[in-house]
Amino acid sequence: MSTLDTRQRHKTLQELQNVSFDLAIIGGGITGAGILREASLRGLSAALLEAEDFSSGTSSKSTKLIHGGIRYLAMGHFHVVREASLERKRVNALAPHLAEPQWLMLPAGNLLESFKYRAGVTVYEQLGQVEPWDLHFNLSSDSLAQREPLLDTMRYSRACVYREYLTDDARLVMANIRAGTRAGGVAFNRACVSGVIKDDGKLRALHVRCEVSGEEIVVKCKGAINAAGPWVESVCDLDGLRSEKLLVLSKGIHIVIPHKLLPLKQMVLMVGPDNRPVFAIPRGEVVYIGTTDSRYEQPADLWPQVKRSELEYLFLPIRDYFGVRLKLEDCVSTWAGLRPLISQRGKSTKEISRKDEIWISKSGLITIAGGKLTGYRKMAEETVDTAVRYLQLSSESESEDIPLPGGNFVGDVEAQVSRLQQEYPMSEGAALRLFRLYGSEAWDVMALNPEPVSAGVSIVAGELIWAVQEEGASTLEDVIYRRTRAAFYRPLEVAEIIEPASIVVAGILNWSESQRIAEVESVRSRFRTDSEIS
Numbered sequence: 001m002s003t004l005d006t007r008q009r010h011k012t013l014q015e016l017q018n019v020s021f022d023l024a025i026i027g028g029g030i031t032g033a034g035i036l037r038e039a040s041l042r043g044l045s046a047a048l049l050e051a052e053d054f055s056s057g058t059s060s061k062s063t064k065l066i067h068g069g070i071r072y073l074a075m076g077h078f079h080v081v082r083e084a085s086l087e088r089k090r091v092n093a094l095a096p097h098l099a100e101p102q103w104l105m106l107p108a109g110n111l112l113e114s115f116k117y118r119a120g121v122t123v124y125e126q127l128g129q130v131e132p133w134d135l136h137f138n139l140s141s142d143s144l145a146q147r148e149p150l151l152d153t154m155r156y157s158r159a160c161v162y163r164e165y166l167t168d169d170a171r172l173v174m175a176n177i178r179a180g181t182r183a184g185g186v187a188f189n190r191a192c193v194s195g196v197i198k199d200d201g202k203l204r205a206l207h208v209r210c211e212v213s214g215e216e217i218v219v220k221c222k223g224a225i226n227a228a229g230p231w232v233e234s235v236c237d238l239d240g241l242r243s244e245k246l247l248v249l250s251k252g253i254h255i256v257i258p259h260k261l262l263p264l265k266q267m268v269l270m271v272g273p274d275n276r277p278v279f280a281i282p283r284g285e286v287v288y289i290g291t292t293d294s295r296y297e298q299p300a301d302l303w304p305q306v307k308r309s310e311l312e313y314l315f316l317p318i319r320d321y322f323g324v325r326l327k328l329e330d331c332v333s334t335w336a337g338l339r340p341l342i343s344q345r346g347k348s349t350k351e352i353s354r355k356d357e358i359w360i361s362k363s364g365l366i367t368i369a370g371g372k373l374t375g376y377r378k379m380a381e382e383t384v385d386t387a388v389r390y391l392q393l394s395s396e397s398e399s400e401d402i403p404l405p406g407g408n409f410v411g412d413v414e415a416q417v418s419r420l421q422q423e424y425p426m427s428e429g430a431a432l433r434l435f436r437l438y439g440s441e442a443w444d445v446m447a448l449n450p451e452p453v454s455a456g457v458s459i460v461a462g463e464l465i466w467a468v469q470e471e472g473a474s475t476l477e478d479v480i481y482r483r484t485r486a487a488f489y490r491p492l493e494v495a496e497i498i499e500p501a502s503i504v505v506a507g508i509l510n511w512s513e514s515q516r517i518a519e520v521e522s523v524r525s526r527f528r529t530d531s532e533i534s
Contacts, residue, residue, distance in 0.1 A: 003181045004472040006509060012188055013210055013217060019186075020220040021045045022393050023384075024206055026193050026235050027227035028052075029059035030373055033173045034380030035227055036180035036187060041399035042384060046185045047219060048177065049208060051192040051231075053478045054471075055173035056302055058229050059373070060482050061337025063254065063279055063291055066091050066099045066165035066374050070124045071277050078127065080355055084374040085128025088165050091172075091377065095407035097416075097439035098172050099165040101134065104267040105148060107156035107321060114138070114158040121162045136162035148265055150322045164267065166281070169373060170482045171437055174471055175404040176376075182405070189472050196224070196238050196363070203239065203363040212474060223391040225383060226367040230300035230338040239365045247369060248343045249300060253310045254290030255326075256333040256491055262287045262324055270317040278317045283489055284429055286332070289314050296338055303526075304336040308533055333491040333531050342370040358386050366390065406439025416440070424450050430458045437485065438466075454500045457493045459484050464504045474509070476502050476519040477526060487527060498523055 003012060023039050025032045028050025039046040050056075068085035092099040106121070108114035121136045139147055139159045147161070177187045188210075195207035197218065205220045226235040230249055264282045272278045280289045292310050308328065315326045342357055356371030356379050368383045381398070388395050409416055413435060420431045424446050434442045448462035467473035467483035479501060481487045486494055498520055506516040 003186060004178065004470060006468045006472055006474045009188075009210070009212060009474070012186065013213070013215060015186060016047055016188060016191075016208070016219050017217040019045065019047075020222075021047045021186075022222050022391075022395075023047070023387055024049060024219050024221035024224045025227055026206075026224060027229060027231070028054040028173070028177065028187065028189055029057055029227070029229050030055070030169065030173050030176070030376045031059075031229065031368055031371065031379055031383075032225075032227035033059075033176035033180065034376040035225055035368075035383050036185045037176045037183065038377075038380040038384045038399050039387075039395075040180045040183035040185035041402065042388075042395040042397075043184075044384070044388075044393060044395050046180065047221070048180065048185065048187040049191045049193055049206070049219070050187075050189040051211070052302060053189050053473075053475070053482060054177055054187070055170040055482055057231075057300075058337045058339060059173050060170035061252075061254075061335045062169045062373050063252075064167050064169050064281070065279070066167045068124060068128055068374065069372065070120060073120055073123060080372075081124065082127040083378060084372060085124065085130075087374050087378055088128065090401065091167075091374070092165060093403075094377075094401060095172065095175055095404040095439065096409070097406055097413060097436055098167050098175060098404070100167070100413060100436070101163050102166045102267055103161050104164045104269055105139075105151075106160045106162070106269045107151060108158040108160065109156055111158070114160065117160045121160050125162070130163065134163045136160055148268070150263060150324070151268075152321060152323050156321060161266075166267070166283075167373075168437065168485060170485065172373075172404075174483070175406060178405045178471070179402070187472065190474060193235065193238065196240075196365070198363055201363060203365055222393065223364055223366065223387055225387060226365055227383070230340045232340060232367055232369050234300070236361065236365070236367060239361050239363055246343045248341045249296040250339040250341055251294050251296040251304050251336060252291035252339060253304075253306050253314075253334060253336040254288050255311055255314055255331045256286050256288045256335075256488065257326065257330050258332060258492070259285050259287050261326070261330055262318065262322065268321070270321050272313065272317050278314060280318065284433055285492060286489060288488070289318065293339075300338055303529070304338060306334045306336050306530075306533055311533060328533055331531065331533065333487060333527070334533065335488060335530065340369060356382075358383060360386070360390060364390065406441040409440040416442075420446075433458055433489070434460075437463075453504070454493075454496045457496050458490060459486055459493065459497050459501070461504055464501055465508060468505060468508045473505075476505055476523050479505060480523050481526075487530070491527075491531065494527055498527075 022044040023046045025048040036048040190211040192209045197205035209216045228235045268280045270278045359367045417431045445462045445466045448465045453459045467479045502520045
């Protein structure tokens with residue numbers, strides 16, 4: 001039985017209460033998930049506690065790229081770029097299905113701009129030690145028009161095409177959490193840390209409330225790591241001391257449109273009205289476009305409001321580069337997330353470095369703040385190193401690079417997709433979607449139940465069972481938004497799958513009919529908010 005089996009929540013709650021852990025990790029985004037994996041692989045006993053659902057905050061709402069951040073070269077942040085560029089390879093080795101090499105086109109309006117981009121990409125590739133077969137190439141005139149027919153080649157007559165890695169942020173979080181639990185760790189979502197317990201001034205336990213059952217427990221630990229992302233300062237407040245360096249929250253939004261409205265052949269990096277990079281990324285039946293970067297002055301929120309002006313900002317580069325004039329009604333969905341940046345006096349959010357920092361309070365609360373999705377594994381290593389030294393824990397000096405769940409396959413993604421199609425007749429697009437989400441575990445998912453949730457949709461019933469029994473999903477929103485990713489990548493199917501999916505999940509979790517209806521209405525309301533912008 002999986003330790004992430006939602007049907008076993010009470011048993012897991014008892015384990016949390018009865019075991020004294022080396023480390024308690026607060027926050028179930030990519031940073032906390034990486035730390036759980038790293039600590040567990042080193043032989044430490046670790047428990048991860050997430051107040052909402054795993055990856056429900058920033059870590060399900062990024063641009064979904066494992067990339068080095070080429071724009072930071074212009075800011076002189078060479079160390080950040082080099083580290084992130086090298087990390088791409090390691091994440092690709094751990095989970096090839098979740099860090100898939102894709103070509104990214106960078107159009108240029110003139111020869112000077114083209115030279116500038118080529119020079120930047122060359123430095124970028126050198127810092128990241130890119131292999132010869134993965135180096136960039138340049139396009140102009142007819143070859144550019146053939147490569148991306150929709151591009152306005154009269155305005156953008158040249159392009160540099162280079163490699164970046166496409167991921168699924170929420171699935172990457174889940175893979176790391178499952179790797180951590182396989183190695184002996186415990187992960188529990190909908191577990192709110194409401195207070196700390198100190199002994200002689202040192203943090204030794206956490207007050208935790210289960211948001212599903214209402215039970216309150218105490219989790220004993222030798223030390224705690226605050227990896228709460230945008231909520232880092234709230235956790236510091238529980239410790240009685242506000243963090244010495246304040247965070248700045250930056251909001252980024254993405255819009256989702258049908259692929260037929262913008263039939264791109266590859267990812268494209270554009271420049272927005274304020275010279276900020278804007279990505280257009282095709283994924284199955286949709287293209288998503290983002291992101292914005294604006295200071296968020298309100299308290300951290302799981303669902304920041306998307307404003308009409310932000311959508312219109314993203315419409316502009318689409319019009320300028322492709323001549324496509326998008327309208328509000330073209331957006332079938334949106335998502336918005338908050339970046340937790342470390343404040344730097346006098347700098348706007350787009351100028352602030354994405355470098356991470358580790359702080360230790362007087363009670364011993366270890367806080368990791370800032371950073372980027374791409375660098376999560378390195379951040380985890382540094383944080384666990386700090387915890388081992390400060391708390392004098394006995395552990396292995398480093399973890400093994402064991403593939404993440406689903407990443408242990410031989411050959412390329414295309415070959416695996418073809419094999420999946422042969423064993424379970426389906427379209428290439430449906431097989432690719434499954435393999436991107438689950439990797440080699442796609443066969444385990446299909447073995448549970450290969451039937452579509454509803455006629456003509458790509459989501460299969462086995463995914464719902466897998467989400468509950470193997471990935472800790474406890475609500476319909478968990479399943480639709482963060483496990484199957486239907487709300488982001490298959491928005492045109494959401495209306496068709498909500499009702500039948502709720503029936504399957506209700507059967508597994510023994511929901512009453514009133515609870516099932518409430519879950520359905522909650523997801524419908526959430527999806528309406530994401531797709532109807534006033």
